[in-house]
Amino acid sequence: MSRWALAALPLVVACHGGEAEPYAWRLPPHFPEPWVPDDAPMSEAKVELGRHLFYEERLSVSGTISCGTCHVQALAFTDGRATSIGADGHAGTRSSMTLANVAHQPTLTWGNPVLDTLEAQALVPLFLDVPLELGAQYVIVDVLEEMAADEYRARFVDAFPDQDDPFTVGNVAAALAAFQRTLSSGDSPYDRHLRGEPGGLSPAAERGLALFESSRLRCAGCHGGLLLASDMRSADDPEATARFENTGLYDLGAGGGYPPPNVGLFEFTGESTDMGRHRIPSLRNIAVTAPYMHDGSIADLDGVLDHYAAGGRTLSDGPWAGVGADNPNKSPLVAGFELTAAERADLVAFLEALTDEAFLVDPRFSDPTAG
The missing domain is CATH 1.10.760.10 (Cytochrome c-like domain)
Known part of the structure; x- marks a missing residue:
């Protein structure tokens, strides 16, 4: 089907x-x-x-x-x-x-x-x-x-x-x-920060948030709003639409190709510029949802930061070899940046502050038959 x-x-x-x-x-x-x-x-x-x-x-x-x-x-x-x-x-x-x-x-x-x-x-x-x-x-x-x-x-x-x-x-x-x-x-340290509650973000996570929202890194250009995603649909805004972006994860044949069958929006539109464009995911609880990307091809947060810092991933050999930074369909927001070791640690601290620990164990969502 x-x-x-x-x-x-x-x-x-x-x-x-x-x-x-x-x-x-x-x-x-x-x-x-x-x-x-x-x-x-x-x-x-x-x-x-x-x-x-x-x-x-x-x-x-x-x-x-x-x-x-x-x-x-x-x-x-x-x-x-x-x-x-x-x-x-x-x-x-x-x-x-x-x-x-x-x-x-x-x-x-x-x-x-x-x-x-x-x-x-x-x-x-x-x-x-x-x-x-x-x-x-x-x-x-x-x-x-x-x-x-x-x-x-x-x-x-x-x-x-x-x-x-x-x-x-x-x-x-x-x-x-x-x-x-x-x-x-919605009860992560970041949420408590948004609500102005005490015990919100640590100093490192606050610095990481500033980096995340900065014009130098431009992370919030895709991962914005309450969900840290592209958009948010609600009873008040039922017509909200999602964004699909190409992040330069692949560039097969130096022509913008992505490994089949994960060709993204192209599968539905047939438009060449949609090749490799995938929905922008929410970053909430991102520290516990590894591996990353639509195909799970990046193992950890450090790898994700490497990918975006380079402006796209380079695969030197194998069937999917290519320089993702050169992908012609790549989002202009994925332009690359430099991070010091201290800045990288702060950015990871912010991403870890998106974890809602109570959500991960909330009995309302658990297996009702588990002992």
């Missing part, structure tokens, strides 16, 4: 009517309420069903992995791998993105500009064939029959009380989306 087909699928299977009781958001005090589609009302019961389904291994063809396998809470809902491993044991092609504050992201993958609802996104890991992730298409009919007869019965009925038969693929996606909308992370 193609990504385009999956993007359209929710229009057929994920819509549902009925009224739900008002949902009480528990957001950081400086965060706006996220945008929620009109046909996807939030409820406590739906969120709790989604939490159980997020960690439900029966939704995979192997019965051994779940959404929570590739999105580990302690790693800000990433998985610590360059690319995730599917239910068939094979590696995928992209790095697992953090789900922290995913409800506020205008689009939801590295390269797809039209996949912009969590209901639609939930169908991708469930049913995508190439690369295969969960492989739910091979087991979903039997699993839903089992759930209608076990402890899930009451959870589905409570989550979708207006439906005679709530055991549908669309409702699985809707519940997963509802749970993911609650994954708010």
